[in-house]
Amino acid sequence: NAGVTQTPKFRILKIGQSMTLQCTQDMNHNYMYWYRQDPGMGLKLIYYSVGAGITDKGEVPNGYNVSRSTTEDFPLRLELAAPSQTSVYFCASSPSSYEQYFGPGTRLTVT
Amino acid sequence: AQSVTQPDIHITVSEGASLELRCNYSYGATPYLFWYVQSPGQGLQLLLKYFSGDTLVQGIKGFEAEFKRSQSSFNLRKPSVHWSDAAEYFCAVGAADSSYKLIFGSGTRLLVRP
Numbered sequence: 001n002a003g004v005t006q007t008p009k010f011r012i013l014k015i016g017q018s019m020t021l022q023c024t025q026d027m028n029h030n031y032m033y034w035y036r037q038d039p040g041m042g043l044k045l046i047y048y049s050v051g052a053g054i055t056d057k058g059e060v061p062n063g064y065n066v067s068r069s070t071t072e073d074f075p076l077r078l079e080l081a082a083p084s085q086t087s088v089y090f091c092a093s094s095p096s097s098y099e100q101y102f103g104p105g106t107r108l109t110v111t
Numbered sequence: 112a113q114s115v116t117q118p119d120i121h122i123t124v125s126e127g128a129s130l131e132l133r134c135n136y137s138y139g140a141t142p143y144l145f146w147y148v149q150s151p152g153q154g155l156q157l158l159l160k161y162f163s164g165d166t167l168v169q170g171i172k173g174f175e176a177e178f179k180r181s182q183s184s185f186n187l188r189k190p191s192v193h194w195s196d197a198a199e200y201f202c203a204v205g206a207a208d209s210s211y212k213l214i215f216g217s218g219t220r221l222l223v224r225p
Contacts, residue, residue, distance in 0.1 A: 004154075031211050040120065042201060042217040043155075048210060058212070090154055098143050098205040100213060102154035 002026050004103035006091050012109045013081040021076040021106050023091030029101070031094040032074040034058075034066065036087040037105075043090065049074055081110045113138045115204050117216035124192050125224045132187040132219050134202030143205030144185040145213065146176055150198045158200075161185060172196070197223045 007022045025032065030051045035043040045058030049068040063085055065077040074093075078085060088107050092100040114137045124130050136142055143162050147155040159170025166178040176187045185202060199218045206212035 033212070040217055042215040043213075044215075045212060048212060050210060056210070092155075094211050096211065098145065098211050098213060099157055099160065100155075100211075102156070104152075104154045 004091055004093055004101050006089075006103035006106050008106060009104070010107045012111065013078075015081060015083065015110060017081050018077070018079050019081070019108075021078070021089055021091075021108075023074045023076065023103060024072050025074075025091075025093040025101070026072065027093060027095065027101065028071060029093035029095045030071065031096060031100075032068065033092045033094070033100065034064070034074070034076045035090045035092065036060065036085075037090060038087050046076065046089075078108075083110050086110045113142075113204055113207060113214050115202050115214055115216035117200075117202055117219050119219045120217070121220045121222065123222040123224060126194050127191050130187075130189045130192045130196070130221070132200050132202075132221070134185045134187065134216060135183050136185060136202075136204045137183065138204055138207065140207065141180075144176075144178060145203040145205070146170065146174070146185075146187050147201045147203060147215075148172075148198050149201065149218075155201065158187070192221075192223055194223045194225065197221055 004025045033048045034046040044060045047066040049055045091103045094100045116135045145160045146158040202216040203213040
């Protein structure tokens, strides 16, 4: 059972480039979340989804987009990357409860 | 609005010593409370949770936490720290809607002296 997987593990982007962070879970969880983690700031929610086809903004959605075409996948899209998006990104899933299962994270640097 | 405060950014304890990490929350009703641990380079792992009932909850790895409504606190404790406990610890409260979102504190980094 792989749980929540994220790819890539590391990425360096130039300012203005775009990329998609992949997140897949094999636990058939309805709820999925994207967070960013900045030093000393804890985790901030970017977007979340309560099921396939349904997404909603979290606390810090600007500069990001998501889609949820299947239960398993919840990709996060960065358009026109900016240095302020340098962070560690975590995907999580939940079986309709507050207990969230986290992926290993993607460390993104924008220069 | 709901919020979580972890007043200690860093804590250093000696191996074998006891540990208490502080967490205060802001929420009007009975909160759903959590402690997560993040080892270096890893994702977050749930240590324990409080939903209702007994205010002292036991978690994995020998950790426990006590919910004190009068103090709006949910402090994490361990009687004897091991070097492998060095990590970052996050307290979280469940959002008061149907999204099952978590609101995290800023974290406390635990360093363990040999």
